[in-house]
Amino acid sequence: MTVAFYAPLKAPDHPVPSGDRTMARALIKALDHAGLAMTVASDLRIYDRAGDAALQTELIKQAQKEVARLLSAPAAGTWQCWLTYHNYYKAPDLIGPPVARALGIPYVQVESTRARKRLSGPWARFAEAAEAASDQAHTIFYVTARDAETLRRDAPAGQVLTHLRPFLDRAELPRQSDYSGAMLSVGMMRAGDKLGSYKLIADTLALLNPALEWQLDIAGSGPAEAEVTTLMAPFGARVRMLGALPAGELQHCYERACLLFWPGVNEAFGYAYLEAQAAGLPVVAQDRPGVRDVVAGMQPAVADGPHAMAARLTDMLTNRALVEDLGAQARAQIAQHHLLPAAAGTLRTAIEGMI
Missing domain, CATH: 3.40.50.2000 (Glycogen Phosphorylase B;)
Structure with a gap:
C-alpha cells in the first residue's frame, strides 16, 4: 500500500x-x-x-x-x-x-x-x-x-x-531527567503569541520570593530575541539565554532540567511539552486549549494570571517529591498516548x- x-x-x-x-x-x-x-x-x-x-x-x-x-x-x-x-x-x-x-x-x-x-x-x-x-x-x-x-x-x-x-x-522514551538543573523554557522568539508567553514568564518570575533559589534556562531564538532579552534583563544571571539548540543539545537540557515552564499562549499543542514530559519533566503552563491536549494534570487558569503560575513554581521548587511524582505521571502519559x-x-x- x-x-x-x-x-x-x-x-x-x-x-x-x-x-x-x-x-x-x-x-x-x-x-x-x-x-x-x-x-x-x-x-x-x-x-x-x-x-x-x-x-x-x-x-x-x-x-x-x-x-x-x-x-x-x-x-x-x-x-x-x-x-x-x-x-x-x-x-x-x-x-x-x-x-x-x-x-x-x-x-x-x-x-x-x-x-x-x-x-x-x-x-x-x-x-x-x-x-x-x-x-x-x-x-x-x-x-x-x-x-x-x-x-x-x-x-x-x-x-x-x-x-x-x-x-x-520515536518509539521509546528518552533518558529520564535527574532534576539536577534549572527550570527550562523552550520556544521561538517572535512577535505575537510566542512573545506573549515570554511576557507571562517575566511577569511570573517577578512574583517569586527573592529568597527562593531558582535558575531559568531559555532555549530559542528568532526575530523578537531582543525583546525577550529585555524582558529577562531584570533577573540578571538567574536567566540564561541558550539560543537555538540542535535537537541533541536540547535533549540534554531536558535530561537535566527540573521542570518545563511555558505558558502556552495560543499553542496548537507545542512539541516542547511532549519532549519535556517524555524526559519526565512536570510542566507549568496555563489551562489553554492546546495545552490540555498534551499536558498531564491540571494547569492554572488563564484568569488567575502570573500569580497562579508563581505559586505553582514555588510548590515545585521547594518540593522535590512533587516534581518527581508529577514527572512520572507526565512520562507515563507520553508513553501511552504520544x-x-x-x-x-x-x-x-x-x-x-x-x-
Whole structure:
C-alpha cells in the first residue's frame, strides 16, 4: 500500500525548522512505522501570509501545472491513498483533491482547520479552496479538541473524523531527567503569541520570593530575541539565554532540567511539552486549549494570571517529591498516548479501512 504525502505549508525537507516541519516528518515516520509505503508527492509550497490576491492567482497556476505533472508521472499509478498535512485558509491543498479524484483514490487530511469567516476578505479564494478540500476528504485526522469542534460542525455527511494525538517521532522514551538543573523554557522568539508567553514568564518570575533559589534556562531564538532579552534583563544571571539548540543539545537540557515552564499562549499543542514530559519533566503552563491536549494534570487558569503560575513554581521548587511524582505521571502519559506506536496504529487502522 503506497500513500502519497503532501504538506502545502512546509515540505518535510524545508530548510527552516518549525513545528509544521517537525509534524510533517513525524507523520512520515509514523506511516513507515505502520508498515505503509510512502512517497512525498510534491514539495510545491502554497502559502499566502498576507492575503495577496496576485500571489494567490500565481500559486493556483503553479498548482494546476503540478497536478498535470503528477498525473502524468508513473508513480501516480502506485498510489492508493493521498494524505495531506495541514490544509487551512493560508495554505490550502490545491493539489491533492484533483489528483485523488482523477486517480479514484481516497483523499485524507491531517490537522486541517475550518475557518468559514475567511470566505470573505483577502483570503477568500484560498479559504474556499481549503473548505472544498476539507469537504472532499474521506477522513480528517484531528490533533486537538479545538480543531475537532469546527471540523465536526462543518463536516459533510459521511465524513469520518479520527483523533490522532500529537506524538513524538520515536518509539521509546528518552533518558529520564535527574532534576539536577534549572527550570527550562523552550520556544521561538517572535512577535505575537510566542512573545506573549515570554511576557507571562517575566511577569511570573517577578512574583517569586527573592529568597527562593531558582535558575531559568531559555532555549530559542528568532526575530523578537531582543525583546525577550529585555524582558529577562531584570533577573540578571538567574536567566540564561541558550539560543537555538540542535535537537541533541536540547535533549540534554531536558535530561537535566527540573521542570518545563511555558505558558502556552495560543499553542496548537507545542512539541516542547511532549519532549519535556517524555524526559519526565512536570510542566507549568496555563489551562489553554492546546495545552490540555498534551499536558498531564491540571494547569492554572488563564484568569488567575502570573500569580497562579508563581505559586505553582514555588510548590515545585521547594518540593522535590512533587516534581518527581508529577514527572512520572507526565512520562507515563507520553508513553501511552504520544509515541510512534500509538500514532502508527491510529493511521494504519483508518487508512487500511478506507482502502
